Amino acid sequence: xxxxxxxxxxxxxxxxxxxxxxxxxxxxxxxxxxxxxxxxxxxxxxxxxxxxxxxxxxxxxxxxxxxxxxxxxxxxxxxxxxxxxxxxxxxxxxxxxxxxxxxxxxxxxxxxxxxxxxxxxxxxxxxxxxxxxxxxxxxxxxxxxxxxxxxxxxxxxxxxxxxxxxxxxxxxxxxxxxxxxxxxxxxxxxxxxxxxxxxxxxxxxxxxxxxxxxxxxxxxxxxxxxxxxxxxxxxxxxxxxxxxxxxxxxxxxxxxxxxxxxxxxxxxxxxxxxxxxxxxxxxxxxxxxxxxxxxxxxxxxxxxxxxxxxxxxxxxxxxxxxxxxxxxxxxxxxxxxxxxxxxxxxxxxxxxxxxxxxxxxxxxxxxxxxxxxxxxxxxxxxxxxxxxxxxxxxxxxxxxxxxxxxxxxxxxxxxxxxxxxxxxxxxxxxxxxxxxxxxxxxxxxxxxxxxxxxxxxxxxxxxxxxxxxxxxxxxxxx
Amino acid sequence: xxxxxxxxxxxxxxxxxxxxxxxxxxxxxxxxxxxxxxxxxxxxxxxxxxxxxxxxxxxxxxxxxxxxxxxxxxxxxxxxxxxxxxxxxxxxxxxxxxxxxxxxxxxxxxxxxxxxxxxxxxxxxxxxxxxxxxxxxxxxxxxxxxxxxxxxxxxxxxxxxxxxxxxxxxxxxxxxxxxxxxxxxxxxxxxxxxxxxxxxxxxxxxxxxxxxxxxxxxxxxxxxxxxxxxxxxxxxxxxxxxxxxxxxxxxxxxxxxxxxxxxxxxxxxxxxxxxxxxxxxxxxxxxxxxxxxxxxxxxxxxxxxxxxxxxxxxxxxxxxxxxxxxxxxxxxxxxxxxxxxxxxxxxxxxxxxxxxxxxxxxxxxxxxxxxxxxxxxxxxxxxxxxxxxxxxxxxxxxxxxxxxxxxxxxxxxxxxxxxxxxxxxxxxxxxxxxxxxxxxxxxxxxxxxxxxxxxxxxxxxxxxxxxxxxxxxxxxxx
Numbered sequence: 001x002x003x004x005x006x007x008x009x010x011x012x013x014x015x016x017x018x019x020x021x022x023x024x025x026x027x028x029x030x031x032x033x034x035x036x037x038x039x040x041x042x043x044x045x046x047x048x049x050x051x052x053x054x055x056x057x058x059x060x061x062x063x064x065x066x067x068x069x070x071x072x073x074x075x076x077x078x079x080x081x082x083x084x085x086x087x088x089x090x091x092x093x094x095x096x097x098x099x100x101x102x103x104x105x106x107x108x109x110x111x112x113x114x115x116x117x118x119x120x121x122x123x124x125x126x127x128x129x130x131x132x133x134x135x136x137x138x139x140x141x142x143x144x145x146x147x148x149x150x151x152x153x154x155x156x157x158x159x160x161x162x163x164x165x166x167x168x169x170x171x172x173x174x175x176x177x178x179x180x181x182x183x184x185x186x187x188x189x190x191x192x193x194x195x196x197x198x199x200x201x202x203x204x205x206x207x208x209x210x211x212x213x214x215x216x217x218x219x220x221x222x223x224x225x226x227x228x229x230x231x232x233x234x235x236x237x238x239x240x241x242x243x244x245x246x247x248x249x250x251x252x253x254x255x256x257x258x259x260x261x262x263x264x265x266x267x268x269x270x271x272x273x274x275x276x277x278x279x280x281x282x283x284x285x286x287x288x289x290x291x292x293x294x295x296x297x298x299x300x301x302x303x304x305x306x307x308x309x310x311x312x313x314x315x316x317x318x319x320x321x322x323x324x325x326x327x328x329x330x331x332x333x334x335x336x337x338x339x340x341x342x343x344x345x346x347x348x349x350x351x352x353x354x355x356x357x358x359x360x361x362x363x364x365x366x367x368x369x370x371x372x373x374x375x376x377x378x379x380x381x382x383x384x385x386x387x388x389x390x391x392x393x394x395x396x397x398x399x400x401x402x403x404x405x406x407x408x409x410x411x412x413x414x415x416x417x418x419x420x421x422x423x424x425x426x427x428x429x430x431x432x433x434x435x436x437x438x439x440x441x442x443x444x445x446x447x448x449x450x451x452x453x454x455x456x457x458x459x460x461x462x463x464x465x466x467x468x469x470x471x472x473x474x475x476x477x478x
Numbered sequence: 479x480x481x482x483x484x485x486x487x488x489x490x491x492x493x494x495x496x497x498x499x500x501x502x503x504x505x506x507x508x509x510x511x512x513x514x515x516x517x518x519x520x521x522x523x524x525x526x527x528x529x530x531x532x533x534x535x536x537x538x539x540x541x542x543x544x545x546x547x548x549x550x551x552x553x554x555x556x557x558x559x560x561x562x563x564x565x566x567x568x569x570x571x572x573x574x575x576x577x578x579x580x581x582x583x584x585x586x587x588x589x590x591x592x593x594x595x596x597x598x599x600x601x602x603x604x605x606x607x608x609x610x611x612x613x614x615x616x617x618x619x620x621x622x623x624x625x626x627x628x629x630x631x632x633x634x635x636x637x638x639x640x641x642x643x644x645x646x647x648x649x650x651x652x653x654x655x656x657x658x659x660x661x662x663x664x665x666x667x668x669x670x671x672x673x674x675x676x677x678x679x680x681x682x683x684x685x686x687x688x689x690x691x692x693x694x695x696x697x698x699x700x701x702x703x704x705x706x707x708x709x710x711x712x713x714x715x716x717x718x719x720x721x722x723x724x725x726x727x728x729x730x731x732x733x734x735x736x737x738x739x740x741x742x743x744x745x746x747x748x749x750x751x752x753x754x755x756x757x758x759x760x761x762x763x764x765x766x767x768x769x770x771x772x773x774x775x776x777x778x779x780x781x782x783x784x785x786x787x788x789x790x791x792x793x794x795x796x797x798x799x800x801x802x803x804x805x806x807x808x809x810x811x812x813x814x815x816x817x818x819x820x821x822x823x824x825x826x827x828x829x830x831x832x833x834x835x836x837x838x839x840x841x842x843x844x845x846x847x848x849x850x851x852x853x854x855x856x857x858x859x860x861x862x863x864x865x866x867x868x869x870x871x872x873x874x875x876x877x878x879x880x881x882x883x884x885x886x887x888x889x890x891x892x893x894x895x896x897x898x899x900x901x902x903x904x905x906x907x908x909x910x911x912x913x914x915x916x917x918x919x920x921x922x923x924x925x926x927x928x929x930x931x932x933x934x935x936x937x938x939x940x941x942x943x944x945x946x947x948x949x950x951x952x953x954x955x956x
Contacts, residue, residue, distance in 0.1 A: 033601060036558060037588065040551035042601055045616065048547050069526050073518035074590070074621055074637050075574075080514055093580050096553075098590065100575040101625035101636075110515065112552070112576065112590070123511060123520055138523065142621070143552055147579035158579075159552050 011341075013280050018224040025274055026153045029283040029342045039151035039158035043267070046342060049291035050270055051161065055141065057193050057288070058163065058265065061185050067137040067165060072119040074142075075110035080118045084243040087117060090210020094147045096158075112145040117211065117236075117262055120166040121244035128168060128258060130249050135178075136168040154271035155228075155478050162266035165233075168246065168258040172237060175259035179235040182263040183216045186231040194269060195286040195393035196220050196276050197401055198230060199424070199473055201449030206436050209262075213237035219448040219473060221401040222275035225422030227448045227475035230272055233263035271478070276397050277366075283343030284365055286393050287386040293321040294382060295344045297335050299351025301327055309355050313348065313375070317382055340365060345389050346382060366392055405473075409458040410465075411442070414474070418443050424475050428468035430461035439463055439474065448473040489819075491758050496702040503752055504631045507761040507820050517629035517636035521745070524820060527769035528748055529639065533619065535671050535766070536641065536743065539663050545615045545643060550597040552620075553588035558596045562721040565595060568688020572625045574636075590623040595689065595714075595740055598644040599722035606646060606736060608727050613656075614646040632749035633706075633956050640744035643711075646724065646736040650715060653737035657713040660741040661694045664709040672747060673764040673871035674698050674754050675879055676708060677902070677951055679927030684914050687740075691715035697926045697951060699879040700753035703900030705926045705953035708750055711741035749956070754875050755844075761821030762843055764871050765864040771799040772860060773822045775813050777829025779805060787833050791826065791853070795860055818843060823867045824860060844870055883951075887936040888943075889920070892952070896921050902953050906946030908939035917941055917952065926951040 011024035026032050031047030043051065059069070075098060082088045095111040113119070124136060141163050151157045165182060169175040187198045198218035208215035212234035220230050241247070241257035250256050277284040287293045294317055298310040310325045317323045326335050332349070339347055349361040358375050362382065366389050373381040404423030408414040417425055425445065429435060439462075440446055450470045460468050489502035504510050509525035521529065537547070553576060560566045573589040591597070602614060619641050629635045643660060647653040665676045676696035686693035690712035698708050719725070719735035728734050755762040765771045772795055776788045788803045795801045804813050810827070817825055827839040836853050840860070844867050851859040882901030886892040895903055903923065907913060914925055917940075928948045938946050 033604065035551050035597065036555055036600060037551045037553045040553060042551065042597075043549040045546035045548050048549055051549075052547065068523035069530065070523050071521040071526055071529075071621075071639065073513050073515045073520065074623065075515045075518060077514055095580065096576045096588075097578040098574045099577045102572050102574075110574075119513065119520075122514060126511065143549075145552065161549065 011280070011282065014223060014278070021278075021280075022275060023153070025278055025282055025341075031270065031274075031283075032153045037158070039148060041153050041157050043161070046291060047270065050273075050285070050289050051267055053289040053291065054193070054269060055163075058189060059141075061189060062139050062163070062165065065137075065181060065185060067139045067167075070138045070140055071142070072113075072116045072123070072140060074113055076113055076116075076118055078109045078111065080122060081111055083118060083121070084211050084240055087211035087240075091115065091146075096145050096147055113142075114144055114146045115262075115264070116140060116142075116144075116164055116166065117240060118244075120262075121240050121246060121260075124168050124246045124258065124260075125244050128246055128248050131170055131251055134168060134170045134248060134258065135174060137165075137178075138167065139163055139165045152271075152478075154267050154274070160266050160268070162264050165261070165263040167261045168241075169260070170248070170250070170256070170258065172259045175235050175237070175261050178261045179214075179216060179233045179263070182261070183218065183231070183233045186233070186263070186265060187218045190218060190220065190230060190269075190272075191394060193286065193288045194273055195288075195390060195397060196230070196272055197394065197398045199449060199451050201451035201473065203232070203449055204433070204436060204447045204472070206433050207447055209234045211236060211239060213239060217449050219424075219475075220272055220276065221404055221424055221475070222272070222478070223278070223400070224275070225404055225476075227424065227473075227477040228268070228272050228275070229448070229477065230269060231263070231265040234261060236260040236262065276400075277393055278343070281337075282341035284393070285343035285345060287321075287345045287390050290343065290345050291322060292324045292339075292342075292344050293386055294323045294346045294348055295335075295339045296323065296325045296348045296350060297332055297339070298325065298327060299332055299349055299354070303352045305355060306350065306352060310350055313350065313360070313378065316379055320379065320383055321386060346385055348382070364389055366396075407457045408462055409460075411439075411463060414439070414445075414462055415443055418445055418476065422476060424448070424473050426455065426457050426471055427462035427474055428456070428458050428460060429470050429472045430464055430466045431469035432461075432464065432466075435461055435463035443476075445474045445476050448475050448477065489758070489760065492701060492756070499756075499758075500753060501631070503756055503760055503819075509748065509752075509761075510631045515636070517626060519631050519635050521639070524769060525748065528751075528763070528767050529745055531767040531769065532671070532747060533641075536667060537619075539667060540617045540641070540643065543615075543659060543663060545617045545645075548616045548618055549620070550591075550594050550601070550618060552591055554591055554594075554596055556587045556589065558600060559589055561596060561599070562689050562718055565689035565718075569593065569624075574623050574625055591620075592622055592624045593740075593742070594618060594620075594622075594642055594644065595718060596722075598740075599718050599724060599738075602646050602724045602736065602738075603722050606724055606726050609648055609729055612646060612648045612726060612736065613652060615643075615656075616645065617641055617643045630749075630956075632745055632752070638744050638746070640742050643739070643741040645739045646719075647738070648726070648728070648734070648736065650737045653713050653715070653739050656739045657692075657694060657711045657741070660739070661696065661709070661711045664711070664741070664743060665696050668696060668698070668708060668747075669872060671764065671766045672751055673766075673868060673875060674708070674750055675872065675876040677927060677929050679929035679951065681710070681927055682911070682914060682925045682950070684911050685925055687712045689714060689717060691717060695927050697902075697953075698750055698754065699882060699902055699953070700750070700956070701756070701878070702753070703882055703954075705902065705951075705955040706746070706750050706753070707926070707955065708747060709741070709743040712739060714738040714740070754878075755871055756821070759815075760819035762871070763821035763823060765799075765823045765868050768821065768823050769800060770802045770817075770820075770822050771864055772801045772824045772826055773813075773817045774801065774803045774826045774828060775810055775817070776803065776805060777810055777827055777832070781830045783833060784828065784830060788828055791828065791838070791856065794857055798857065798861055799864060824863055826860070842867055844874075885935045886940055887938075888940060889917075892917070892923075892940055893921055896923060896954065900954060902926070902951050904933065904935050904949055905940035905952055906934070906936050906938060907948050907950045908942055908944045909947035910939075910942065910944075913939055913941035921954075923952045923954050926953050926955065
């Protein structure tokens with residue numbers, strides 16, 4: 001009972017303390033647990049099941065766009081990491097170093113991969129000779145380590161799970177096409193599977209990936225008005241190719257450097273789902289990534305026929321959905337709270353009276369709406385409801401984002417918005433990094449991206465007042 | 479052309495130099511590549527696709543037996559690794575140590591997980607309170623690192639991919655049931671999916687896992703007569719529970735220690751597939767794990783209608799199988815050799831004359847047999863052929879193993895068999911580790927297992943001549 005009490009205690013309200021609310025949800029929805037390794041999280045079964053559904057859908061999309069999975073070593077020799085100058089500058093300060101193997105001190109330190117560009121480059125330099133070997137379209141599912149000072153579950157941790165795509169192409173144009181193609185795959189996945197709308201755009205020079213020629217990003221807005229970088233794709237041009245001498249013979253028998261890309265999404269997406277859809281009762285999951293889409297809660301389950309009916313309904317519904325019967329000995333009220341906390345999209349209640357009336361009660365997690373439906377054709381009712389929930393979550397998230405996207409024409413406005421109603425700020429920029437630095441210093445907001453869909457919201461840079469070059473989405477971020 | 483020549487060069491014959499043949503196959507079948515990190519391999523797309531098929535099938539079996547996937551940290555603090563005495567003695571000499579994070583020296587060294595018992599124990603000690611929390615049935619897919627001195631692709635590498643199941647139970651009996659259940663899941667998978675027959679049994683005290691009360695194993699016999707430990711399951715009793723204080727309150731409200739198990743299989747299985755089924759033309763894959771089950775090779779593909787027919791056949795066959803059309807500009811003979819090297823189970827040849835005759839040529843990789851089949855109902859012909867290949871591979875492997883399993887009654891016989899016709903040796907053992915040590919020293923053979931199916935092949939220990947206790951499978955091993 002002590003344990004039950006602990007769980008039904010209300011979690012912190014998101015409007016009172018969003019950070020605490022987030023921490024409460026990841027713990028009480030049983031997504032993660034802390035370990036004795038600072039900044040490393042344990043992804044519990046329920047959290048990992050969400051990741052598996054994300055993986056499965058993304059992996060299919062990667063394969064449909066011609067990519068194959070491979071596996072590179074966990075370790076990178078220090079000399080290999082150092083081959084591309086910008087890359088090593090960006091990553092060396094935050095890697096974990098292996099210095100001993102067994103009882104021996106290593107002749108050369110190995111870093112635990114923070115990302116695998118250098119390993120793929122070495123592989124490409126050994127495996128690409130001719131234009132016939134191109135393109136190389138690879139992806140890898142693995143964990144990476146970045147020695148962060150402050151960490152938060154899913155959002156920023158020393159170790160996290162991700163996928164990293166790495167491709168090599170004959171021309172700059174092909175690499176650029178790939179970079180945009182995968183950004184679109186990411187955005188489409190986030191909208192249609194995670195029900196999170198994305199702003200697509202290009203990162204500024206200041207914000208781009210270490211070693212990239214250009215970085216593209218999808219940015220989403222969390223419930224508290226902060227932005228979350230949700231996925232990035234990079235066009236490396238031939239920078240890495242020159243550092244690693246990755247050359248091919250073209251059709252005219254001339255040596256050319258390849259053009260490369262990389263792109264990644266991580267378990268951070270689970271953090272986005274929590275912070276975009278969650279509420280004061282806990283997690284709210286889009287059906288597409290819900291480990292349990294429908295939980296059947298038998299009412300007065302000791303009465304004859306109730307558990308049998310629940311099992312029968314499970315059998316019928318699980319042809320199309322992930323369904324569980326909760327026949328534990330907890331009270332129905334307790335079960336309701338627990339499955340709400342875990343964000344199960346649909347609760348189906350079935351008791352003796354319902355059975356008599358040939359009906360069931362369906363309760364939506366997203367709106368709390370109840371409906372009574374006939375058991376005849378309940379498959380269609382549930383399927384329709386799951387579709388409606390998936391759609392509603394995206395619409396709600398879009399409405400929230402749009403109503404929290406503002407225009408600022410000068411720094412006074414910019415600052416006031418961030419203080420009073422945080423969200424995305426659309427503002428013009430002269431293109432000078434000095435202004436970007438100044439904005440960050442004054443407001444702690446950063447340039448999230450230069451969106452593909454440009455608008456001219458004013459004629460002058462929001463910071464310096466000089467002629468405007470680009471409209472930028474600004475925001476405080478995770 | 480230089481590249482083509484390199485590939486069609488015959489690989490070393492397996493009977494001339496088995497180790498070299500193995501190395502040739504893993505490279506030329508494009509399974510792996512070496513990296514600049516000693517002992518770490520790059521698993522290339524074709525090799526990884528095999529691993530994905532293995533994962534998918536095993537993962538389904540784990541879930542069907544009630545297990546859920548989780549993810550534990552990559553790192554283990556030195557103090558945590560040291561909690562269970564036998565375990566740390568077994569693993570500490572072969573772990574990689576992280577001593578620095580970013581620019582800082584760590585207060586405590588972290589090892590890169592060689593296996594995750596200690597992490598699961600810490601997790602259990604925080605998450606198990608009552609008998610209601612049991613059993614805990616978890617599995618993890620990840621990579622682990624063991625600092626081996628000599629390495630071979632798939633068979634023994636510094637880093638390898640695996641799954642590790644970790645479970646906690648209320649009683650010793652339940653833990654024992656789980657240990658045997660998962661051994662059976664492993665053996666069944668190996669026989670029916672990898673087409674490799676297994677000997678199931680218990681490890682001797684000398685050969686058991688560091689920290690286990692008892693270890694069970696499935697052992698297979700390679701083409702060269704060496705044994706390969708293919709999967710192990712461990713019953714830990716309450717040893718780890720006592721070291722980590724993992725206790726639960728039973729129904730009588732008394733504190734009890736849990737009983738734990740773990741079990742693992744690795745990418746080593748791919749090595750087993752190579753060494754059991756392969757031949758002098760390269761890899762031979764059982765259809766169940768073949769990334770391409772049927773390769774369609776168009777003959778005279780420039781002739782009108784040939785590529786169209788190949789595409790049509792692909793469309794028809796891929797409803798049931800993994801099918802590829804090889805329409806590259808290489809010669810048919812070159813393609814044949816390449817797909818043989820890669821172990822594709824069925825080659826389908828289709829040319830203008832075949833189209834005219836409404837037929838195709840099917841060639842089996844396992845026997846080389848050709849058959850001409852009608853295009854009407856070719857789906858059934860191919861499916862039947864794939865089934866026959868899967869079955870034949872298992873039968874061939876079983877026949878090879880059985881014909882290379884010998885009985886030895888004394889050390890003279892034992893030594894002679896190992897020298898002349900290496901294989902499994904069934905011989906009686908007194909149960910004394912001194913004899914095990916002596917046999918290893920004299921012959922380098924080890925006790926592979928004490929099989930569940932015991933026979934009394936003689937009355938006295940093969941080594942010391944004292945009263946026999948157990949029949950043991952002995953062999954040289956990888």
